[in-house]
Amino acid sequence: MHELGVTQSILDITLNKGDEAQASKVTEVNLVVGELSGFVPDCIEFYFNLLNKGTIAEGAILHFELIPAQLKCRKCATLFHPKDTEWVCPKCQSPGGEVVQGKEFYIESIEAE
Amino acid sequence: MTKKIEVVQGILEANEALAAQNHRLLNKHGVFGVNIMSSPGAGKTSLILQTIARLRDKLSVGVIEGDLASTLDAEKVNNEATAVVQIITGNMAESCTLIASMLTPALKKLPLEDIDLLLIENVGNLVCPAEFVLGEHKRVVISSLPEGDDKPIKYPMIFAGADVVVINKIDFLPYVDFDIPSFQNALLGLNPKIKIFQVSCKTGVGIEDWCSWLLGEVEANSHRVTNKGG
DSSP, X not given: OOHXXXXXXXXXXXXXXXXXXXXSOEEEEEEEEETTSOOOHHHHHHHHHHHTXXXXXXXXXXXXXXXXXXXXXXXXXXXXXXXXXXXXOTTTOOBOOEEEEOOOEEEEEEEEO | OOEEEEEEEETTHHHHHHHHHHHHHHXXXXXXXXXXXXXXXXXXXXXXXXXXXHHTTTOOEEEEEEESSOSHHHHHHHTTSSEEEEEEOTTSSOOSSOOHHHHHHHHXXXXXXXXXXXXXXXXXXXXXXXXXXXXXXXXXXXXXGGGOTTHHHHSHHHHHTOSEEEEEOGGGGGGSOOOHHHXXXXXXXXXXXXXXXXXXXXXXXXXHHHHHHHHHHHHHHHHHHXXXXX
16 A cells, blocks of 8 residues: 555666666665565566666666565564464463564665666 | 666755754744644543633744644634634645644744744544644643543554653543553553643643643743743
């Protein structure tokens, strides 16, 4: 639902960096997306292929490096991956947890020619 | 020949930069901004109306209403608030949440000099608003009893990023299976600093506590940013 705007941001950053490097074509965009970022790669890909028409990034391939969520229990400090999106410590059953990783959402690099 | 160009740039940076700009504008005019989020029907508009009714004598309150469609909520608060601006997100790229760039033009339409407290009613949704800061001072999530006590477990990100949770429709307690201690436990597990209020916008129970906390925050911020205040 909210991927159109962020995909426009991805394209803007890509075109900016491509121009800076005087590229004639961007062939790949490497993205890092955390499991908790709330953005859906399929959606981003769909919008990207619509938005990039007529730009130097037309036809560029998006690569998604997916970062799994990792939480730290606030009671017993166990590191765990939330199962089925339920934030419950598998060791002591405490709810919640501190986010250690999984909120990443950035462009790592682009490939251009 | 292809070459690799390092970027390492956050995709939400554009939103965050605009949010910081909005935040500075609010501070410049001594306005305290509150982003009010919840699922549809939890009581965002009702809490805004109750808050204005209690604080009207002490503060001048502005409201920004975010909705996918209609101006119903803006009409409801129109006679109560100092000023109201409606944002309709239906035709925007992000229709499911307010984002910082929607707030910027809305702030221009408000008489910020005459406003102490700005209540920003986000689009009813427990997912998307979690991703976007607007420039607010506090993030408030309303959770109402009929929704069930499992919301922090099912939608952790919005609660993890909130400063305050208002449990609304507390008058429903005899009629629904809502375990308040387990709900509070789940919230504290996500965010140990979270502040929790129990209210009923229908009966007025608990509104006093919420409003006196809010008033304290508005006054403290006013001291911080303008060195005036009461």
